[in-house]
Amino acid sequence: MDSITQAALGATVAGVIAGKRCNAKVLLAGALLGTLPDLDVFIDYGDDISNTVKHRGFSHSLLILLPFSLLLAGLFKRFKPLADWSFSRLWFLIAASLITHPLLDTFTSYGTQLLWPIAGYYSLSSVFIIDPLYTLPLLIAIGVGLVKRPLLSRCCAIGLILSSVYLGWTLFAKGLVENRAEASIAAVSINADAVFITPTPLNTLLWRVVILDGERYWEGLASVLDNQPNIEFIAQPKGQWPLAVEPRELTALQTFTHDFVRYDVQADDLVVSDLRLGMFGNLAFKFKFAELGDNGKWQPILPTRLPQGTIRGDMSKLRDRALGDQSINASLDLCAAATC
Numbered sequence: 001m002d003s004i005t006q007a008a009l010g011a012t013v014a015g016v017i018a019g020k021r022c023n024a025k026v027l028l029a030g031a032l033l034g035t036l037p038d039l040d041v042f043i044d045y046g047d048d049i050s051n052t053v054k055h056r057g058f059s060h061s062l063l064i065l066l067p068f069s070l071l072l073a074g075l076f077k078r079f080k081p082l083a084d085w086s087f088s089r090l091w092f093l094i095a096a097s098l099i100t101h102p103l104l105d106t107f108t109s110y111g112t113q114l115l116w117p118i119a120g121y122y123s124l125s126s127v128f129i130i131d132p133l134y135t136l137p138l139l140i141a142i143g144v145g146l147v148k149r150p151l152l153s154r155c156c157a158i159g160l161i162l163s164s165v166y167l168g169w170t171l172f173a174k175g176l177v178e179n180r181a182e183a184s185i186a187a188v189s190i191n192a193d194a195v196f197i198t199p200t201p202l203n204t205l206l207w208r209v210v211i212l213d214g215e216r217y218w219e220g221l222a223s224v225l226d227n228q229p230n231i232e233f234i235a236q237p238k239g240q241w242p243l244a245v246e247p248r249e250l251t252a253l254q255t256f257t258h259d260f261v262r263y264d265v266q267a268d269d270l271v272v273s274d275l276r277l278g279m280f281g282n283l284a285f286k287f288k289f290a291e292l293g294d295n296g297k298w299q300p301i302l303p304t305r306l307p308q309g310t311i312r313g314d315m316s317k318l319r320d321r322a323l324g325d326q327s328i329n330a331s332l333d334l335c336a337a338a339t340c
Contacts, residue, residue, distance in 0.1 A: 001104050002130050003035050009104060009163070010034015010097040015145065015156030016282040021084065026093075027142060033097035037065070045112035049249040049287060060102035061116035062204040069095035090283040107167060109198045109276050111256060121256060125198045125276075126170035134204065137162035170204045173219040177207040177222045184231040185211060190218055191280065196276055198262055206322035209233070209328070210260060210275050217262065219280050225324035234280070234330050239263030241288065242270065242298060249303045250289065268292035271306065280331045281312040 001009075014030025015022045040059040045051050058064050076082065082090065105112045105334035108129050111121030127134060145152035168239025177197055185192050193212040200206040205225060211218040211233065218233035239262050241250065253272060254261060260275040262283075269292075274285035286306040290298040313332035321328040 001108060001127070001134075003038060005130070005135045005138070006034045006038065006104065007031035008034075008099050008135060008142060009100055009160075011142055012138050012156040012160045012163075013096050013100050014093050015142075015153050016160055017089065019153050021150075022156065024146065025147075027152075027156075030093070030097045033094060034101055036098065037101045043337050047249065047302050049253055049303045050190060052285065052305070053252045056102065056105060056110065056112045057116050058113075060105060060112050060114065062099055062102065062114055063118075065098045065102070065281070066095060069098055092179050106168065114330075118196075121258075124171065124174075125166070125196070126174045127204070128199045128201050130202060131199075131204070133204070134163050134166050137166070139183065170199070172226050173204050174199075174207065176224055177209065178229055180222055180226075180229050181209045181211075181220075183229060184220070184233070187230065188233065190233065194258065194260070196258075198276065200279065200318060200322070203322055206318065207218055208279065212238070212260065214238075217260075217275065219330045221330045223322050223326075225322070227324060228326055228327055232326070236262070241272075243300065246287070247300060249287075251284075253287065253303075265292075270298055272303075278308075279313070281334050282308065284308055 010029070011027040011031040014026050014033070018026045037059040039093055040055060043051075043054075045054050069091060072094050073087060076088050076090060102112050102114055106114060106122050107127040109123055109125040110129070111123045113120065114122045137159045141155045141162075145155030148155070174197055178195075181195060181197060185195070190211055191213050191215065195212075196210040198208050200221070206221060206223045209220045209222060209231060211289050213235075215238050216235050217238050218235050219256045220231040220233040222231045241263055250272065253274070255261065257274050257276055262273050262275055264271045264273065269288050270290035272287050272289055273283040275283065278284040286308070287303045288301065288306055289303050290300045293299045313334035315332060317325075317328050317332045321332070
């Protein structure tokens with residue numbers, strides 16, 4: 001999630017645990033702890049693939065954050081003891097403010113290495129990386145609490161409950177779409193190797209469904225407000241890796257995406273894209289892996305991330321599709337045919 005959301009979550013968690021001891025300094029400490037795990041974005045791992053797949057790694061691991069919280073609590077207790085704060089309460093505040101960050105990240109589509117160094121990316125994929133309906137209750141709770149100081153901790157608790165209920169709603173909404181997707185896939189006899197479902201930007205009404213099917217993949221949109229249960233899918237070529245050897249960076253990207261990638265030749269460049277992040281025709285993570293040499297053969301390079309470029313399709317139609325207009329397909333009128 002975005003930094004504002006993580007700071008607000010850390011602040012409200014700290015406010016609830018502090019109880020009557022809650023004040024502006026406690027909220028600030030919680031906000032700082034809540035954003036701390038994302039400082040790994042400043043680490044350069046040597047190439048764009050590594051920087052992508054290793055983000056949300058050690059700094060988001062419960063196996064690292066829990067011992068780290070003990071260390072921080074011990075340092076505070078040793079060098080800056082706080083009156084009326086027991087070690088256990090101090091540790092609980094620090095630990096909860098830290099670990100709620102990666103736990104919230106797990107609700108997004110990116111993937112979080114909760115048990116690093118044990119391999120594995122965890123993702124519930126039920127929340128977009130920026131979702132105002134999750135963040136606003138937290139921010140409002142903090143604002144109201146700071147105005148009415150005696151109620152600060154209680155306001156934090158209310159905001160945290162409301163935002164948590166919203167997370168529950170996102171899982172319920174995704175479950176509805178999953179059931180529809182299974183029925184729609186069976187109805188059109190798609191050979192689904194794997195299915196990925198994620199909310200579209202800034203909402204949890206409209207969901208994107210991506211289906212791997214051999215050398216192609218299908219993409220559709222489903223809203224919880226749709227009148228008809230069927231989902232229209234558009235087929236697209238997945239492509240193939242054309243070189244004899246797969247570099248370690250490609251293997252890392254395949255693992256990170258659970259093989260939801262497509263391969264394209266764009267001019268003289270070999271491009272591999274993450275199918276999970278973005279929309280039809282507007283994938284957010286594209287990497288250049290090779291260049292076509294003068295001899296007509298591919299020359300591998302250190303993978304570099306490409307800029308997203310101009311947005312394609314009519315994004316203004318997202319609202320109408322979210323409200324149940326099923327005449328709008330997954331391409332947002334970028335193309336009208338069943339395949340494009």
